Amino acid sequence: MKYASIGPIAIHLPERVETNEQLQAEFPQWDMNLIAAKTGIEQRHVAAEGECASDLGVKAALRLFEEHGVDPKSIDFLLFCTQTPDYPLPTTACLIQERLGLPTSCGALDFNLGCSGYIYGLAMADGLIRSGVARRVLFITAETYSKYIAADDRSIRTIFGDGAAATLVEASDKQELYGFQFGTDGSGANTLLATEGGARPAEDAIQPRHRKRWSSRLYMDGPSLISFTVGAIPQLIENILAAAAMDRQQLDLYLFHQATRKMLEQLQERLELDEARMPIELSQYGNTVSATIPILIHDLRKRGRLEAHRKHVMVGFGVGWSWGGCIWRDPHGSKSYVSAD
Incomplete structure (x- = not known):
């Protein structure tokens, strides 16, 4: 039996960086020192208008392929975790498959989970590999919560950042998860x-x-x-x-x-x-x-x-x-x- 192994990981963050100093200048009444002490956050990346979770995920995956010599044609399953999909339908993973040039024999699905999503995705990848359905799973997590947040929302604008990670989950002879x-x-x-x-x-x-x-x-x-x-x-x-x-x-x-x-x-x-x-x-x-x-x-x-x-x-x-x-x-x-x- 084969088991899932966490291989290389690549990340992509939006170009725009929003610092606490910028927020303080925008909202002088906010106590950013107190907020930073509670959150531990000094800055966050924010997706541009029209830049969606799939865009971040695709860039993370392309970086994974380039930096770690991964052939897109070797991917036989794509998992995409997001709560900010491009559309209610079609499935965003299908759009990512085409943009990345993954084979048409590749399975692809979205799943809507937030902060527990990485664990769930690893478990699904492990199941796919154990069952023999897949040997190389591309697991992308990408989020653009900023699309849901008003500019003057002190409670959550200071907390959430946009970003994506692409993890290659490969078949291994030894159980690692x-x-x-x-x-x-x-x-x-x-x-x-x-x-x-x-x-x-x-x-x-x-x-x-x-x-x-x-x-x-x-x-x-x-x-x-x-x-x-x-x-x-x-x-x-x-x-x-x-x-x-x-x-x-x-x-x-x-x-x-x-x-x-x-x-x-x-x-x-x-x-x-x-x-x-x-x-x-x-x-x-x-x-x-x-x-x-x-x-x-x-x-x-x-x-x-x-x-x-x-x-x-x-x-x-x-x-x-x-x-x-x-x-x-x-x-x-x-x-x-x-x-x-």
Whole structure:
């Protein structure tokens, strides 16, 4: 039997950079020092008008192909995770297949998940490879939440950034991903939502959990999301370790969705970890939703932070509510996949 292996990762970020200093100049009444202390974010990338998630994803994939010598014709399945698709239909993954020149024998699908999406995608890729359906899966995560955010929305404009990551998931003789565990609680759907543009009439749409203070199409109840995360994730880790027949002493790094510094610091406290074992790396990107974990891995690889044959736990959590995690036994470490840039 073959198993999924996380190969090279390439990222693409929009050209436009929006710094805290620029936001302070635009809105002098905002306390950007306080906001930065809570979020840990100094800048974020913002897609241009007319620049969509597929555009970011295609550029990340082309960079992956070029920098790591990947032949597009060798891809036999495409997974595309986004909550900001180009259209309700057709499936954005079909458009990406054509733009990248992937073979017409390639399967392609979108799936709509946010901050847990990278874990779900790895699990699907692992299933495709184990079943023999695919040997090389191109897994793209791309998000443009900025399309849903009003310019004067202090609560979320300072948090979310746009970006994409392309991960090559390849068949391996050794199992590198295991202990997958997932969770879903739809009662939290009203804490992070954008209900316009779907088929359900506005009068029947899910209502925000609390008063909607901003005109953004996107609504977020940050305190409720933090409470959910801090409550659910420690138990999730215990479940993952039990499924993998491991204990915490066998783990090297905790690779978590990069939501905000405040949320991650609360998790650090609950799990009794420091930043050396649970990296926080969102100051230059913001919260890029499903792309945060592959961006984190990409950056840790570039800085030589991942040692070969170590075991890490990866965890995503957020909108839905949805959460998931797994163990990653990394046989390669940083050196194998560092690009020339």
